[in-house]
Amino acid sequence: MSEPLVELDGVEKHFGDFVAVRDANLTIGQGEFIAIMGPSGCGKTTTLRMLAGLDAPTNGEIRIAGKRMNDLPAHERDTPMVWQSLALFPYLNARENVEFGLKMRGVEAGERRKRALNWLDRMEIGEFAERNVETLSGGQRQRVALARALVTEPQLLLLDEPLSALDAHLVIRMQSVLTRLQRELGITFVYVTHSQSEAFAMADRVVIMSKGEIAQIGTPREIYRAPKTRFVAEFVGRNNILQGRVTEHAKDVSTVDTALGTFTVPGKTEVGSDVAIVVSADMMQIGPGENTLEATVLSEEFVGSMVTIFLEAEDGTELKIQMQERALGDLDLSAGRRHTLSWAQSDGHLLTEGTT
Numbered sequence: 001m002s003e004p005l006v007e008l009d010g011v012e013k014h015f016g017d018f019v020a021v022r023d024a025n026l027t028i029g030q031g032e033f034i035a036i037m038g039p040s041g042c043g044k045t046t047t048l049r050m051l052a053g054l055d056a057p058t059n060g061e062i063r064i065a066g067k068r069m070n071d072l073p074a075h076e077r078d079t080p081m082v083w084q085s086l087a088l089f090p091y092l093n094a095r096e097n098v099e100f101g102l103k104m105r106g107v108e109a110g111e112r113r114k115r116a117l118n119w120l121d122r123m124e125i126g127e128f129a130e131r132n133v134e135t136l137s138g139g140q141r142q143r144v145a146l147a148r149a150l151v152t153e154p155q156l157l158l159l160d161e162p163l164s165a166l167d168a169h170l171v172i173r174m175q176s177v178l179t180r181l182q183r184e185l186g187i188t189f190v191y192v193t194h195s196q197s198e199a200f201a202m203a204d205r206v207v208i209m210s211k212g213e214i215a216q217i218g219t220p221r222e223i224y225r226a227p228k229t230r231f232v233a234e235f236v237g238r239n240n241i242l243q244g245r246v247t248e249h250a251k252d253v254s255t256v257d258t259a260l261g262t263f264t265v266p267g268k269t270e271v272g273s274d275v276a277i278v279v280s281a282d283m284m285q286i287g288p289g290e291n292t293l294e295a296t297v298l299s300e301e302f303v304g305s306m307v308t309i310f311l312e313a314e315d316g317t318e319l320k321i322q323m324q325e326r327a328l329g330d331l332d333l334s335a336g337r338r339h340t341l342s343w344a345q346s347d348g349h350l351l352t353e354g355t356t
């Protein structure tokens, strides 16, 4: 990792008896793009608000560039925050809104104007520069807010669902605009989102939160291919999860007894431990292979060129297979049809903690 810019050291936020964030430990490097994901109410916004100085931590320490920030209010920090229901100045036009931060810093009028127009252009809304923000659409206003936050080229930008008011097409465009700018300018982004595709497409590392705690921190690939707990495996992607008990292990491969059969998986843990095997839907296939089980087709779902097939095993466990539509061939996927499913031993992932 590059030099650390943001450090959370045992950070907690209590609201009365309720603990919204518990023992958060996280180091964010200079120029890194971090996405925070998790179910509603898990503490994402509270974490961001503490970074912005809008809430003070109850316990622990927040450091930015090595300096303790716990009690430094938002207006004394260089950490702008862009959020869903953001507040623009309603009596100013788009350009004046963007110029505001520069004005506060004493930047001269001509220079201010030039920089504001440049940022509005980068956000692809230059044509609305002189329009009162009240007359702009939600998506246009959100881009004015992004320009306003970026114009001062802060070290750290905090974003809370910044693309949520945009339509699907624009979200994809703005994702690439933001990622490119973030890399070009080297600004550190901490980005809260509900959307897995957004987090995985943009971030260097993803933080998954659950009930106020950090469940896992890792690159999108690590989180996707090697979830640490059942919660992460269920929350992220389309995983098949088979609960079982280790009966033997040899040469870094464990044999696990489950209700659906005995399977082998890379990884070692004590014989007798309760574990789970995670097989992502795109690693499971129809047809024979190293680990096999029988299941019945429930339904199928087409999304563009991909198809997800939902099946049920004998004991009621729901299984999913994701594959290219063109690879289906003449496979019979009518509901009630029984198939043998399989996956390669090396494609299984062993969960040894938080399996229930």
Ligand SMILES: Nc1ncnc2c1ncn2[C@@H]1O[C@H](COP(=O)(O)OP(=O)(O)OP(=O)(O)O)[C@@H](O)[C@H]1O
Pocket: 015, 018, 020, 038, 039, 040, 041, 042, 043, 044, 045, 046, 047
């Ligand atoms: N000022 C407050 N007083 C009391 N409880 C609060 C306060 N702010 C947040 N909470 C509670 O803390 C928990 C975490 O809230 P937070 O807004 O951080 O969640 P979130 O993960 O951002 O959720 P969402 O995805 O729905 O925005 C919630 O249960 C919320 O009700």
